[in-house]
Amino acid sequence: MNILLVEDNQEIVAFVARGLHEAGDAVSVATSANQGLIEAAAHPFDVIIFDRLLPGMDGVDAVRVLRQSGVETPVLILTALDGIDDRVTGLEAGADDYLTKPFAFAELYARLRALARRQPMMDKEPTRLQVGDLTMERATQIVTRAGVKLDLSPREHKILECLMLNEDQLVTRTMLLEKIWGYRFDPKTSLVQTHVSRLRTKVDKPFDVELIRTVRGAGYVIGEP
Amino acid sequence: MSSVSPSALLRSTIFRRTVLSGLIGAVGLIALVWLGFAVHKANTLGNVRASLEEEMQNLEALHTGEGVDGLVQALTFDGRSVWDPDWLYAILEEDEFIARVLTGDDETLAGYEGIDPPGGSTSTYVDHDELSGHRVLSYRLPLDGGDVELVVARFVPDRVLILEEWLVRASLLVLLAVVPISLLTGFFTSRTAFRRLDTISATAETIDEGKMDARVPLEGNGDEFDRLSSAVNDMLDRISALARNLEGVSADVAHDLKTPVSNIAGRLQLLERDANDPQAVVAHVTASQAHITTLLRTLDAMLRLGEVEAGGRRGAFAPMDFSHLIADVAESFLPVFEDADKQFDVRTQARVPVNGDRDLLTQLISNLLENALEHSRDGANIWVELRTSKGRALLEVGDDGPGLPASAVDSVFDRFVRLDSSRTTPGNGLGLSLVRAIAELHHGEVRVAQTAPGAVFEVSLPLREG
Numbered sequence: 001m002n003i004l005l006v007e008d009n010q011e012i013v014a015f016v017a018r019g020l021h022e023a024g025d026a027v028s029v030a031t032s033a034n035q036g037l038i039e040a041a042a043h044p045f046d047v048i049i050f051d052r053l054l055p056g057m058d059g060v061d062a063v064r065v066l067r068q069s070g071v072e073t074p075v076l077i078l079t080a081l082d083g084i085d086d087r088v089t090g091l092e093a094g095a096d097d098y099l100t101k102p103f104a105f106a107e108l109y110a111r112l113r114a115l116a117r118r119q120p121m122m123d124k125e126p127t128r129l130q131v132g133d134l135t136m137e138r139a140t141q142i143v144t145r146a147g148v149k150l151d152l153s154p155r156e157h158k159i160l161e162c163l164m165l166n167e168d169q170l171v172t173r174t175m176l177l178e179k180i181w182g183y184r185f186d187p188k189t190s191l192v193q194t195h196v197s198r199l200r201t202k203v204d205k206p207f208d209v210e211l212i213r214t215v216r217g218a219g220y221v222i223g224e225p
Numbered sequence: 226m227s228s229v230s231p232s233a234l235l236r237s238t239i240f241r242r243t244v245l246s247g248l249i250g251a252v253g254l255i256a257l258v259w260l261g262f263a264v265h266k267a268n269t270l271g272n273v274r275a276s277l278e279e280e281m282q283n284l285e286a287l288h289t290g291e292g293v294d295g296l297v298q299a300l301t302f303d304g305r306s307v308w309d310p311d312w313l314y315a316i317l318e319e320d321e322f323i324a325r326v327l328t329g330d331d332e333t334l335a336g337y338e339g340i341d342p343p344g345g346s347t348s349t350y351v352d353h354d355e356l357s358g359h360r361v362l363s364y365r366l367p368l369d370g371g372d373v374e375l376v377v378a379r380f381v382p383d384r385v386l387i388l389e390e391w392l393v394r395a396s397l398l399v400l401l402a403v404v405p406i407s408l409l410t411g412f413f414t415s416r417t418a419f420r421r422l423d424t425i426s427a428t429a430e431t432i433d434e435g436k437m438d439a440r441v442p443l444e445g446n447g448d449e450f451d452r453l454s455s456a457v458n459d460m461l462d463r464i465s466a467l468a469r470n471l472e473g474v475s476a477d478v479a480h481d482l483k484t485p486v487s488n489i490a491g492r493l494q495l496l497e498r499d500a501n502d503p504q505a506v507v508a509h510v511t512a513s514q515a516h517i518t519t520l521l522r523t524l525d526a527m528l529r530l531g532e533v534e535a536g537g538r539r540g541a542f543a544p545m546d547f548s549h550l551i552a553d554v555a556e557s558f559l560p561v562f563e564d565a566d567k568q569f570d571v572r573t574q575a576r577v578p579v580n581g582d583r584d585l586l587t588q589l590i591s592n593l594l595e596n597a598l599e600h601s602r603d604g605a606n607i608w609v610e611l612r613t614s615k616g617r618a619l620l621e622v623g624d625d626g627p628g629l630p631a632s633a634v635d636s637v638f639d640r641f642v643r644l645d646s647s648r649t650t651p652g653n654g655l656g657l658s659l660v661r662a663i664a665e666l667h668h669g670e671v672r673v674a675q676t677a678p679g680a681v682f683e684v685s686l687p688l689r690e691g
Contacts, residue, residue: 088541102521155557181557185529185588186522188595188656194560217514
């Protein structure tokens, strides 16, 4: 991925840049909103990370300017604020995702991958998802593994679909909470774990190969081992 | 209790008003008496004037009929046409008329010589050794083209004049007396007020010195000062309760935030010591991250609680079916309850329309369910029931566990309150506070409907109209 990071906090720049380098992605860093806007207009990026509190301009305003000037690159906003309305403001301005500091790098990376992947597939959403011998027909909502039809609840179906759309990539618990449940708060209970664990007993347990893997402390990945 | 200083008294509104109203009252009273007297005087003089005019007409008719001689004849008493001054005493006492007929050369033909008023109707005095001080009303009328003139007069009744004189003195006296009296009244009235207000001031000073339990004593007569004092006391009670709560909260916040920080500090020291043991490093980092998560959860909950309590989110309210929302959340939690070996039963009435914030109401239900999950025994039955009653949606979440002590019925919703006073169980004591804040944001309320056997929490929200 080719990523633009607009952030003035050097600690966070170092933390994010190092993680992205290690993952083999390219990072450009801008330390002010103006610089970030110029960079964003000049070069094609897969994803832009915009800090909410930048010298000279609010990150949300910067995103609005970016969208008005016709740049459609996916944007993820980083914020230290945790107001419920902040997220809405950010998304309304044209940002695509939103992450509150402090965050785990895995969480940020999973979201960046999801955003970067979104773009080219915008036009043709696949009608059939396949991971190994697991198949999901999206029109009929029929899921089979090794030719055996699986009986999933609607919520389990949605979780599986979300995982399969991000094959071989981490889907975090928070991402699942937002996408499947629409919750913007973190329940104390292991809501996600419980549901994923039920899904796994149906998808993996009767078969030899385990497709869904837990990434400790972060989330889940589906893929062939 | 401090005494009232004279200068403070002069500045006192009560004192000034009392004195002023005393003076206004006195002046008003005097004015009223004078008004009554004026009516009485006008009436008396009117009577005198009317009788005088009548007498005048009689004499004029006599003159027309019998000429000047006839007039002289009529005014002749005891063979004398010109009156002796002594006769006036009888006239004064009997309310009769003084008359005089005179020629153009001021020669008296008949009547009393000592009266010489100007023409027409006037008020004048008679020329007499002793009666010259008595006022008379008089008429002077020329007859026969001015050759002869007729004067008729009558004494103004003494009582009117005496009354008038008496009234002038009385008015002055009242005015003189009312000043010291109203000053005295003002002093005593304002002293009473000062004394009562001083009690309140003294209480305020005591509290200022740090004795928060001081209260204004009441006299028990329910007057305005008692009402004020009682209101001040109520306010002080409320502030004290809040202050106590805040002190408790501050201590609890400090504790809840300090614990994970201390744990992290400890882990960092261990990390330094075990730097060469990769397994230990991973263990310390994992543990530190868990503590940071705890810390962030508490901070998040505090921020969210603050945001909800500030009430700024009503703008995002939308119509929704509470029943549908509850069914959805309950469905998500069902496997969690099953894994915890607890029975979970959901009974919802269909279509319960409310107005609200979907995200927050979801959190409200979720927090109540998590509370039941955490605080019920193994194998417990937990149930959720939604019904409508009297224009309100009633949501009950209950269990058949040990319940909670009756003393905790109110405090359980306070921030950082945990019934486990050792604070060792997980949780930040904000879950139910957030439930209450969310319910109140939606113009609803939450209460403990039952404490034993098994706690039952009841949320009541107004139904959407129409």
